Amino acid sequence: MTRPAVYSLRRRLLGWLLISTAVIGVLALIDTYREAVKTADIVSDRVLAGSALAIAERVVVAEDGTLEVDIPYVALEMLTSAAQDRVFYRVDGPPGQFITGYQTLPSVSDMKGQSTAYGDASFRGEQIRLAVLSRSASTGINSVPFTVTVAETTIARRQLTQAILLRSALRLALMILGAAVIVWIAVTVSLRPLYRLADAIAERSPNDLHPIEQSVPSEIQGLVETVNSFMVRLQSALDALRHFSGNASHQLRTPLAIIRTQLALSARATTLEEAHIAARKGDEAVAHAERILTQLLLMAKIDAAGSSAPQPLARIDLTALAQGIIADHVPRAAEMGIDLGFEGEGEAFIRAEPLLIGELLRNLIENAISYAGKQAEITARIVSSPDVTRLEVEDNGPGIPPGRRHMVRQRFARGGETQAPGMGLGLPIVEEIAGLFGGTLSLSDGADGRGLKVTVGFPPAEAF
Ligand SMILES: Nc1ncnc2c1ncn2[C@@H]1O[C@H](COP(=O)(O)OP(=O)(O)O)[C@@H](O)[C@H]1O
Numbered sequence: 132m133t134r135p136a137v138y139s140l141r142r143r144l145l146g147w148l149l150i151s152t153a154v155i156g157v158l159a160l161i162d163t164y165r166e167a168v169k170t171a172d173i174v175s176d177r178v179l180a181g182s183a184l185a186i187a188e189r190v191v192v193a194e195d196g197t198l199e200v201d202i203p204y205v206a207l208e209m210l211t212s213a214a215q216d217r218v219f220y221r222v223d224g225p226p227g228q229f230i231t232g233y234q235t236l237p238s239v240s241d242m243k244g245q246s247t248a249y250g251d252a253s254f255r256g257e258q259i260r261l262a263v264l265s266r267s268a269s270t271g272i273n274s275v276p277f278t279v280t281v282a283e284t285t286i287a288r289r290q291l292t293q294a295i296l297l298r299s300a301l302r303l304a305l306m307i308l309g310a311a312v313i314v315w316i317a318v319t320v321s322l323r324p325l326y327r328l329a330d331a332i333a334e335r336s337p338n339d340l341h342p343i344e345q346s347v348p349s350e351i352q353g354l355v356e357t358v359n360s361f362m363v364r365l366q367s368a369l370d371a372l373r374h375f376s377g378n379a380s381h382q383l384r385t386p387l388a389i390i391r392t393q394l395a396l397s398a399r400a401t402t403l404e405e406a407h408i409a410a411r412k413g414d415e416a417v418a419h420a421e422r423i424l425t426q427l428l429l430m431a432k433i434d435a436a437g438s439s440a441p442q443p444l445a446r447i448d449l450t451a452l453a454q455g456i457i458a459d460h461v462p463r464a465a466e467m468g469i470d471l472g473f474e475g476e477g478e479a480f481i482r483a484e485p486l487l488i489g490e491l492l493r494n495l496i497e498n499a500i501s502y503a504g505k506q507a508e509i510t511a512r513i514v515s516s517p518d519v520t521r522l523e524v525e526d527n528g529p530g531i532p533p534g535r536r537h538m539v540r541q542r543f544a545r546g547g548e549t550q551a552p553g554m555g556l557g558l559p560i561v562e563e564i565a566g567l568f569g570g571t572l573s574l575s576d577g578a579d580g581r582g583l584k585v586t587v588g589f590p591p592a593e594a595f
């Protein structure tokens with residue numbers, strides 16, 4: 132089951148790109164507009180000023196001392212060439228004296244000491260830009276100040292700035308579109324390894340859990356590694372399961388066959404005693420099957436523990452644990468005339484899982500009880516030293532010849548002819564449990580070269 136995709140990487144990247152370029156683009160457009168207006172003003176202001184100058188040059192002082200002007204229409208022509216713009220002018224003498232032109236045309240009253248000034252105004256309902264030139268005409272004796280105002284509607288300017296703005300906007304839109312296409316392509320190309328990875332995994336058979344070896348971009352390397360380590364764990368979990376089911380079916384076949392035989396015998400029994408015997412044998416087989424299942428489950432548990440992530444371990448006192456388990460076995464040992472004892476003083480801490488260590492010890496004691504024979508002596512012992520905490524189980528039975536000691540440590544290996552219930556998993560379980568907690572198993576002769584001594588050494592808890 133996959134959850135619906137929360138978002139698309141492609142759309143998210145495109146979204147970010149479009150939003151950011153749109154914001155930057157709008158800012159750039161505003162700037163372009165300002166710049167365009169300024170440039171248009173500078174250019175046409177110069178023409179306005181030129182035109183005013185041409186008029187000013189034609190201002191003369193008449194004989195009666197008044198000012199006269201003969202408007203050179205070329206001066207105005209150079210302005211009107213632009214567009215449908217209209218041109219206005221006025222010439223004023225000393226303050227309050229209108230000489231010629233459009234009397235209602237606004238002008239700049241305060242020249243701030245400059246000879247040329249520019250301004251924006253509106254005239255006859257239209258936006259105009261005007262240039263005012265302040266001069267004086269000389270009679271030779273005195274000079275008469277005058278101003279020339281030339282104004283022009285701003286249609287051409289507005290058209291120019293609009294054209295500049297439009298072109299910039301168009302350029303920007305094309306750029307954004309181009310970038311979007313590039314991002315689309317880039318994302319498609321970049322995502323291709325992901326699709327290939329998905330295909331490669333989809334094509335696998337369900338049993339194929341080998342690590343993904345596809346080369347992938349560094350961004351998803353971590354993901355692939357996680358999936359790979361997950362597959363390794365899955366593989367060992369599956370192995371453990373297969374192991375378990377294989378072993379279970381193999382090992383349970385014999386006791387199940389015995390149970391069926393005994394059931395059949397009891398059905399055919401003619402006397403109550405025969406039926407009792409069959410029932411007892413059947414019951415023994417059930418107990419045997421039970422033991423097998425317990426051990427196989429334990430084995431599977433160890434396999435699973437070995438493959439899963441390590442868990443923090445409890446600090447346990449081996450002495451207390453061993454004393455408890457020995458006490459449980461004393462009655463059974465006593466029945467067989469076996470002397471089961473414990474040696475060891477003080478606490479001996481190791482880091483381990485108490486249930487598994489209990490199983491380890493139980494296996495060793497049960498082996499000793501089963502194989503050392505009646506009247507044997509069995510001693511469990513805890514020996515602590517600074518760098519190792521040793522658990523020993525020693526008996527004075529027949530032992531295992533050195534040449535066979537290696538063999539009996541393997542799964543399903545049993546030594547010789549034996550009537551003892553078991554399936555050859557005891558010592559392997561002991562070794563694997565020990566291994567889980569950093570311990571080691573060794574088999575040696577018992578005291579005086581008789582019997583068997585099984586030693587499991589653990590790193591003491593302090594050494595962790
Ligand atoms: N204390 C012992 N003394 C003599 N032989 C032993 C002892 N413990 C184990 N063995 C031998 O090692 C074999 C393997 O033991 P184990 O792995 O516990 O499997 P199982 O007990 O099911 O046979 C036993 O079949 C037995 O022959």
Ligand SMILES: [Mg+2]
Nearest residue numbers: 498553557558
């Ligand atoms: Mg055993």
